[in-house]
Amino acid sequence: MPELSFKGKEFVFNHHLAVPHRPLIPDASKSVGDARLDGNLVLHGDNLHALKSLLPMYAGKVDCIFIDPPYNTGNEGWCYNDNVNSPMMQQWLSENPVGIEDGLRHDKWCAMMWPRLRLLHELLGEAGSIWITLDDNEVHHARMMLDEIFGEDNFIANIVWQHSVQGKGYTNTFSVHHNHILVYGKSDFSFDGLERTEEDNVNYSNPDNDPKGSWRSGDVKNSLFRPNLRYELISPSGKAIQPPPNGWRWSRETMQKKIDAGEVIFVENETRILRKIYLSEQDKRAPETLWFADQVGSSRDATSILKMIFGGDSPFPTPKPVELLSRILALSTSPNSIILDSFAGSGTTAHAVLAANARDGGERRFILVECEEYADSLTAERVRRVIGGYSFKGTQREELLKKSLTFTDLKKADKLLHDIAGIENLETHRFSKIEKKVKDGELLVEGVTSVTERVEGLGGGFTYCTLGEAVDLERMLTGENLPGFDQLGALLFHMATSEALDPAAIIEREDGCGYLGESSAFHVWLIYKPDLGFLKSRDSALTLTKARELAASKPAGKRHLVFAPARFVSQKVLDEELVPVEFAPLPWALYRIERS
Structure with a gap:
């Protein structure tokens, strides 16, 4: 498979592995409802670090990712800010912002996107999908990166969205009315299609009084070359009909059954063969790859909504319409899905999720990440107003x-x-x-x-978070930076199991010996308090008595992995005593995993 080559790729190829874990710090004063990390989230911070911090709880759990990254037009003023350990990349930091005259702006964009796409791939569930809006500046580079990271077989569509009803003269030749939406799945993505409308049914009729009702004609030819489906077909009158170049749609046996049932018919003196597609069997309609503004909104529509929510001028230059996100959610989510937007901007994704829940009573959850200073005043504030309602007068x-x-x-x-x-x-x-x-x-x-009106709120809530100090070995050893039990536990659980932690499973005991949860292979425990005195005491050690207690507290069948600062029992003794417990030392275990 051809691969995309860009300057700096060798330095960022595995950069996502070196990004430190930074705990999520809830801010109740900026949240709506109870502060909780397993509900709706608005994160303020660098999205590369934020994605790494989400892994312990959300790896493989996200159902839909929508991102609207910088289009790299040369006029956006975005900055390359990933602290990659390379003199060339460090030089890039001193050359910000990225402008139209920057001969390496496409390389910088690829270097910025690569580690973020790697982490987004880890967060996406096997049946999930990612949707990325771009224009012609970088869509071709993004397509090649996605082919490498997600696999070219997981490409689903390149949707053309009419973002502008009135074109803008970007060139001397064409007035550009569209953006692209690249869609990739993880491995098992599929969708049911869109709800049908009356317009979708106008081509169905029943001219031959078929007992199965109205139908429209379809093709019996194969779109791909299938040599095993190339066979001679005999018509009802006995005429031999040669196969089309790519073969028939079905095997000989299936074709004959459909002919006998009247589902495949011969017309125009048996020179054409058609299959019947029955209206009664069409619950949904397949989405097209052309999305028009009158169906999913335009940039102008999105700007009008922001003006209504905030009053006066729009506080964001390029918002996405709620209708666009609503269609993406309709195709890619269920009422219990988790939706992630790591370039959150004006917060349209959260608005669309809340609107979808209000329509069908669903419990979809959103995670927004925004690095700019307006994360609170714009991104989160829009969500607050959409949740609680807002007055519009003017x-x-x-x-x-x-x-x-x-x-x-x-x-x-x-x-x-x-x-x-x-x-x-x-x-x-x-x-x-x-x-x-x-x-x-x-x-x-x-x-x-x-x-002059009041727009009623959609209900719901969210937790506003920032990113804490990176979990650092040296500072842990000195007690300078001791994360909370749940934060360290989530990190260790994910690193040890490659699975996401369920926060509801955590049991933090007063004696410092807490249960993190059950993975496919282990029950995982952590003996820890964010107190240097405790970590140096005998109480923080794994003993034979404690190991027996932990093993007896859960049903047999799985081994127990216990993270602790020290132990007073060897693995040999645990095995001889038939106690299914394995010891993982802290903080050395954290050091080993973080640096591997």
Whole structure:
């Protein structure tokens, strides 16, 4: 398989392994509802570190990932900030932000995305999917990276989304109306399709009074070359019909059964063969790879929603519409799914998740990660307002036409005025008034509506988190940085088992000997208190008595893995006494795993 080569790839190829674990620190004052790490989350921090910190609890558990990373247009002002141990990469840090004149901006973008995609792959469940919005600047590079990380066989679709109803002259030739949405699965992704509408059923009829009801015609040819399905077919009149180049859709036996049942018919003097696709068997419809703005919203629609939620001007330049995320959720999630967005921006993903739950009573959970300072004032604040409701009073504006005026436009003023009049005729009924103005050489036509209303909240809650200090061996040894029992336990459980911890299974005992949970191979325990005095005491050691107690506390059948600072019993004695316990020392075990 061809591989993407970019400058710095050798340094970031396994960089995600070297990223330290940083505990999630809940901030109850910025949360809605009880602060909990197994519910909805809004994380403020570098998304590479945040993804690493999510692994202990969410590895292999996320059902849908949606990300809207920098498109790398050269005008976004994004910065390469991964502290990779390489002189070249360190130089990149001093050359921020990444601009249009940067000859390495595509390499930097790939170097930034690679470790994040590696961690997202680990977080995604086997039946999960990832959806990435991009434009033409990096979509081809992203496709090749995803082929390497997720596997080219797991490519599902490249959806073309009409993000702009009125094109913007990005080039001298074409007015660009679309973005891309790359979709990949993990390994077992599938979906049921979209709910059918009346429009989907207009092509079905029953001209031959088929007892199975209305139907439409379909093809009996195979789209892929299948030599084993190339056989001569005999029509009802006995005519021999040669196979199509790629073969038939079914085996000879299945084809004959469908002919006998009237599900495959011969028309036009048996020169054409059709299969019947029955309306009664169509519960859903297959999604297309062309998504139009009138179906899933446009950037302009998304901006209008933000203006309503916050009042005044939009606080975010490129929001995504809720309708777009709603369609993605409809295709990729169930009512109990976990949805992750590690480039959260204006928080559209959380809005769509809350709206989906309000519609069907589901319990979908969202995890948002945003590194910018507006994580609280914009990302989380939008979620707060959507949850609790918000008042909107003022003027709502919708851009109907925006055009830089040229001398040619002035010479064709009649045509321009005709176009404006056409907009007024079509759109007047939707607005209180249509405003037209020219400012700084730019014509702007807007629909203006005076609105006074309260939008009811969708309900729900979330926990606002930041990232704590990295778990560091040297500082653990000196007692400078001792993480909490649950944070260290989640990290150790994941590293020892490659499985995600269930926070509800944790039992933290007063004596410092706590239960972390059950993996496919072990019951996992941790003897630990975030207190240096305890860690140096005899109480923190694994003894034969304690080992017997732990083994007896759970049903037989699995061994017990016990993390502890010390032990007063050898593995040989444990084995001779038939106590199914294995000892893993702290902090050496943490050091070994983190550095391996």
